[in-house]
Amino acid sequence: MAYHKTVASVVAAAAMLGTSTVAFAATEISWWHAMGGRLGEVVVDIANGYNESQTACSITPVYKGTYEETLTAGIAAFRAGEQPNVIQVFDAGAATIISAKGAVIPAQDILQDAGVEFDINDYIEGVRNFYADSDGKMIGMPFNSSTPILYINEEALEKAGVEAPETWEQFQEVAPKLKEAGYVPLAQSHLPWIFTENFKSRHNLQFATNNNGYDGVAGTELVFGEPIKAHFTAVKQWLDDGLFGWYGTGWSDNQTPFNEGKVAMWLGSSGSFGGIQQTVEFPFSATYLPYWGSVEGAGTGTFIGGAALFAMSGKPDEENKCVASFFEYLTSPEVQYMWHKETGYVPITNAAYELAKEDGYYESTPAAEIGIKQLSLPGGDWTKGYRMGFYVQIRDVMNREYGKMLTGETSVEEGFATIEAEGNKLLERFAKTTEN
Amino acid sequence: MVHARLVRFGGAMKKVQFNTRSVPYLLLLPQLSIVAIFFLWPAAEAVRSSFYLEDPFGFGATFVGFDNFIDTVTSSDYARVARFTTVFTLLVTFLSLGIALLLAVKADKVLRGASSYKTLLMWVYAVAPPVAGLIGVMMFDQHVGPMVDFFALFGWEMQIGVNYFDTGFAMTATAIWKQIPVNFIFFLSGLQGISKSVQEAASIDCRSGFRRFWTVTFPLLAPTGFFLLIINITYAMFDTFGIIDVVLKGEPGNNPVTLVYKVFLDGFRGNDLGGSSAQSVILMILVFVLTVIQFRLIERRVHYT
Numbered sequence: 001m002a003y004h005k006t007v008a009s010v011v012a013a014a015a016m017l018g019t020s021t022v023a024f025a026a027t028e029i030s031w032w033h034a035m036g037g038r039l040g041e042v043v044v045d046i047a048n049g050y051n052e053s054q055t056a057c058s059i060t061p062v063y064k065g066t067y068e069e070t071l072t073a074g075i076a077a078f079r080a081g082e083q084p085n086v087i088q089v090f091d092a093g094a095a096t097i098i099s100a101k102g103a104v105i106p107a108q109d110i111l112q113d114a115g116v117e118f119d120i121n122d123y124i125e126g127v128r129n130f131y132a133d134s135d136g137k138m139i140g141m142p143f144n145s146s147t148p149i150l151y152i153n154e155e156a157l158e159k160a161g162v163e164a165p166e167t168w169e170q171f172q173e174v175a176p177k178l179k180e181a182g183y184v185p186l187a188q189s190h191l192p193w194i195f196t197e198n199f200k201s202r203h204n205l206q207f208a209t210n211n212n213g214y215d216g217v218a219g220t221e222l223v224f225g226e227p228i229k230a231h232f233t234a235v236k237q238w239l240d241d242g243l244f245g246w247y248g249t250g251w252s253d254n255q256t257p258f259n260e261g262k263v264a265m266w267l268g269s270s271g272s273f274g275g276i277q278q279t280v281e282f283p284f285s286a287t288y289l290p291y292w293g294s295v296e297g298a299g300t301g302t303f304i305g306g307a308a309l310f311a312m313s314g315k316p317d318e319e320n321k322c323v324a325s326f327f328e329y330l331t332s333p334e335v336q337y338m339w340h341k342e343t344g345y346v347p348i349t350n351a352a353y354e355l356a357k358e359d360g361y362y363e364s365t366p367a368a369e370i371g372i373k374q375l376s377l378p379g380g381d382w383t384k385g386y387r388m389g390f391y392v393q394i395r396d397v398m399n400r401e402y403g404k405m406l407t408g409e410t411s412v413e414e415g416f417a418t419i420e421a422e423g424n425k426l427l428e429r430f431a432k433t434t435e436n
Numbered sequence: 437m438v439h440a441r442l443v444r445f446g447g448a449m450k451k452v453q454f455n456t457r458s459v460p461y462l463l464l465l466p467q468l469s470i471v472a473i474f475f476l477w478p479a480a481e482a483v484r485s486s487f488y489l490e491d492p493f494g495f496g497a498t499f500v501g502f503d504n505f506i507d508t509v510t511s512s513d514y515a516r517v518a519r520f521t522t523v524f525t526l527l528v529t530f531l532s533l534g535i536a537l538l539l540a541v542k543a544d545k546v547l548r549g550a551s552s553y554k555t556l557l558m559w560v561y562a563v564a565p566p567v568a569g570l571i572g573v574m575m576f577d578q579h580v581g582p583m584v585d586f587f588a589l590f591g592w593e594m595q596i597g598v599n600y601f602d603t604g605f606a607m608t609a610t611a612i613w614k615q616i617p618v619n620f621i622f623f624l625s626g627l628q629g630i631s632k633s634v635q636e637a638a639s640i641d642c643r644s645g646f647r648r649f650w651t652v653t654f655p656l657l658a659p660t661g662f663f664l665l666i667i668n669i670t671y672a673m674f675d676t677f678g679i680i681d682v683v684l685k686g687e688p689g690n691n692p693v694t695l696v697y698k699v700f701l702d703g704f705r706g707n708d709l710g711g712s713s714a715q716s717v718i719l720m721i722l723v724f725v726l727t728v729i730q731f732r733l734i735e736r737r738v739h740y741t
Contacts, residue, residue, distance in 0.1 A: 066686060068705045075707065079494045096707055100493035247578060248597030249689025256579050393706035396688055400513070403690020407599060418512060425507065429708070432489040432498050 026051075026058035029322045030084040033061055034070040034307065035144070038274070042342045050329045057322035059086075067093065067307060068392065074312070078103060083312040085323050088143060090307040091193075092391040094131055097310055098139050099217055099389055099434050104310045105320065106133075107141040107327060114324030126301050126375030127348045129384035131308045134214040140308030141327050144345045146271035147302045148194040149370045150290060154283040156183045156264035164265070164285070167293040168234065175243040178264045184245040186238070188267035189254040192398040193305055194289070195231065197386060202291045203227055203298040204380035213387040217431045220388060222423045224416050227295050232405060232412045239406055246406050249399045270371025271306065273344030277365075286367040288374050301377030303385045306345065337361075346372040389430030394423045479720065486713035504714035513698075520692040521673065524608055528672035532612045533664060536619030537657075541649070543620075544627045554624065561617035565675060569682030572610030576683075596683070597691060604692040607683050611676045618671075619664050626660035627653070658738045666730055695719055 035043045040063055047061045064070040067090035074087040074097075089097050097103055111118045120128050120138055126147065131140030152164050160181035162174040171186070178185040188194050200207040205227060207213075210220040238244035245263055247253040258266035259279050267289065268276075276284060291298040309330075311323045329335060336352030339345060341361065347353050353372055356362065362369040388394060401415040410418070454460055486504050490497040508514055543553050563571070575583045576596045583606075584594045594602045630653060638652040654661075673696060680697050688701055696719065703712025 068686075072704050072707065075492045093707075096492055100491055100495055102495060103493045246598065248595070249687040249691070250597055250685045251687075253578065253597055253685075260579075390706055390708060393702065393708065396701070396706070397513075399687065399689040401690075403598070403600075407690070409600070409690075422511065422513075425511075426708075429489060429507065429711070432500065433491040433496070433710075435496065435498050 026055060027318050027322050029057060029059050029086065029319050029326070031059050031061045031086040031088075031309075031326075032064045032070055032074060032084040033088040034064060034067045034090070035088070036063065036065075039144070039343055042339065045342075046330065046335060046339065049335065050326055053329060054325065057325055059322070059326055071096065078312065078314075081314070083314060085312060085315055085319055086309050086326070087312055088307045089140065089310055091130070091305050091385075092395055094140065094308065095213070095217075095387045095389045095391055095430075098131075098133070098387070099430075101434075102313055104139065105313050106137055106139045107131075107309075107311060108138040110311045110320055110324045111327055114321045116324055116328050122349050122351065124346070124348065124350055124353060124372065124375055125379055126303050126377075126383070127346070130304050134211060134216075140310045141330070142304060142306075142348045143309045143330070144271065144306040144339075144343070145304040145348055145375075146269040146306045146345050147304055147371050147375050148188075148190070148198050148267055148289050149270050149374060150287050151258065151266045151268055151272070151276060151367075152285050152287065153183075153258065153261060153264050153280075154285055155261075156181065156282075159183075160264070164287050165290050166288070168231070168290050169293050171290055172234075172238075172243075175238065179242055181264075183264040184257065184262055185243050186265050186267070187245040187247065187254045187258060187263045189251045189269075191249075191402045192395040194267050195235070195402075196228065196398060198289060198302045198305075199228055199231060201302045201383045201385075202289055202300060203295045204300040204382050205295075206382050207386050208388060212382060212385065214384075217389055217427070217434050220427050220431070222388075222394075222420050222427070224420055227292065229412055229416055231292065232402070232415075236405060236412065249403065269305065269344075270374075271343060271345045273368055273371075274342065275344075284367070286370040288370065288377075297380065299377070300380045300383050302374055303383060304346070304375065340368075344368065344371075346375060388427060389433070390426040393426050394419075397422045397426070482713045482716045482720070484713075485709055486717045487710075489710045492707040492709065500710070504710045505718070508711060508714050508718070517693055517695055517698050520604060521694045524604070524611075524676075524692070524694060525669060525672040527608050528611045528615065528676070529665065529668040532615040533619055533661070533668055535612070536616045537623050537661075539616070540620050540623035540627055541653075543624060557620050558617045560614060561621065563614065565614060565678030566682050568610055568614040569679035572606060572613075572679060573682055573685075576606040576610075597685070597689065600690060600692060603683065607676070607680055607692065610679050610683070611672065614679065615668060615671055619668065622660055622664055623657065626657045630656050662730075662734060662738045665734070669726065 031047065033040075033043055043061050047059050051058050062084070064073045067088075070087065071089055071093045074083060074089070077083045087097075108118055108120070118138075120132070120136060123138075123142070127142050127145055128138070129136070131142055132138045150164065156178060157164060160174070160177040160183070162177050163170075165171040165174055175185040197207065199205075205225060206223045208220050208222050210216055213220045235244060239246055245254075245257060247257065255266060255268060255272070257263040258268075259276065261280070261282055270286075273286070289302060309327070311320065311327075315323075331349055331352075333347075333349065333352040333355040336347040336349055337355045337359070340347040340352065340356060347356060398419055401410065401419050404410040405412055405415040485497075487499060487501060488497040489500050489504070539557055543550065543557065546553055560568075573596075575581050576594065578584060578595050578597065581594075581596070584596075587594050594605075596603050596606050634652065634656070635648075638648050642648050642651070673694065676694065677696055677700070680693060684691055684693070693701065695715065699712050699715045699719065702708045702715065706712075
């Protein structure tokens, strides 16, 4: 008797639920990302914030390891038809996912299809083009965006009685004094990103044919001119003279000596700001990535590094609508400002930047503004970024050859010849993968 | 004698012969299907994709014949990686076998406190390769590593991750350290399996302990040694992946890597499926050749009792 009653009520409840599912059950979407540690916590905060802000959609962030591991996991999932709705792909992997025609829905399309207003000019100068196609359509939604800047140990500079350099010429003047004061004057954490890709942008120099690779994969070749070779010749000289420290390819191996106060100036990511603020015991500040005053037209802005969010294709419309609404939430000034403040990554829209300024954030922490100011510097023909396939391997080739140059295993001239030959070979191979 | 024994078994088998022909095959099926699904099929797939250049997302593949193989072998880096793999494998195999044999012979002679010696020498066996790599990284870290401080006393300024040789040295040392206990355990049990009467007879005939070892003990250990040789070569070439991965901290840079690690780098880090498959096919052939050499040439000299 009691049993029958229970069954009846369950059936009734189920029937009632059935009618209301359409209205109340949230559409589930997934988000694979590569943000570990503190950054991962902020990612979860953003997802929770989004889920609480509305009831139609629910996003679940999943940590998938490093950038490379996340991309590989996404590719494997896509081939098995199990891809997530949103995947975070880093700068060097952008060409892989964008060139695979049909793997992603352009961010601009997914937003416009859902009826969200989109204007690429709402995004700051150095951010808007990197993940766009050659027509300026935004494919990936920039997420954690950073740019290389120069961090300064104020104490060291005071001791040596010098000012932070704006150009490499000025660096050559101040470096010996910093050395005398007992410091390694300079270190950096990512030779391909800082001294190659952004070196090109900062000096407004061509990096690859086919409009830095944006116009197509076939026939794209690397371009290395005199300025970058001269730069590496100088860097090797600095290293030999004790004016520059190189601690290998690992990011943190090069940052640690700065954090410990052994290195006076360190070139890292604007996204490193939060970590440095927590770690170092000396007063620090930041300034722009130096450039060679002798190179004509130098002093242009840099472009973003970091990663973007891509909406993967092959998903039902209602899920895509949720992705659009999530992107809308993510790019809102409040969320961007929170992300900027918590992590040190730059806000990607002008509105978010204005909000941070109005809030007086940069008056209390001026170093946090350097990245975004550098991205907003006047651009040129070659400052919007690059698009090259198999770029992870090209970077590995660069790292290998730069390592050989700096340890004296090879000359600068020969090293660049190898990078060019092997890099172009990889580009040619990549072009073949997209032929069909 | 082996032959005779087999015949006898054959005779015994007849009594439990299966009535239907399919039953034995059915019993073999689970094992065979595991081999087929986890080995043969992926191997065939690797051979197939080594002839294609494929878009990572699977939208298309272009047949390129032997291009992947040619590109692999002609790249300036491949020869260097192959060279390092050879040196690394030889060093790891011979040093970990040699040191383990020495320790086993010495430990076999210890009477008092033998078990604590043995435990001390064996515990590393329980350490997983990535953890071993992590310990190695900490010992050799360029900023805080105690080994770096130690070698600095002799005027060697080690820089792991900067200097190719130093990084290779740290990898080799960690890999050897990790492998010694396994070899030690096998050698020790091998030594304990040699009958006391043989050893006593030998010590009456010959006073030199060194000569006794080479003429009596070592040949009797040969089956164990041969087994360990194969295990160690496989270990050095394939299982050291975890150690190398941890030492590199995700950035290969100008550091030594082994052939297997390069397969991973190009395939999983670089998404170059064709190139990576070509490299695995080359490795498959290499392993095949090594196996033939081992069983044709070396095993002939090994006597099983």
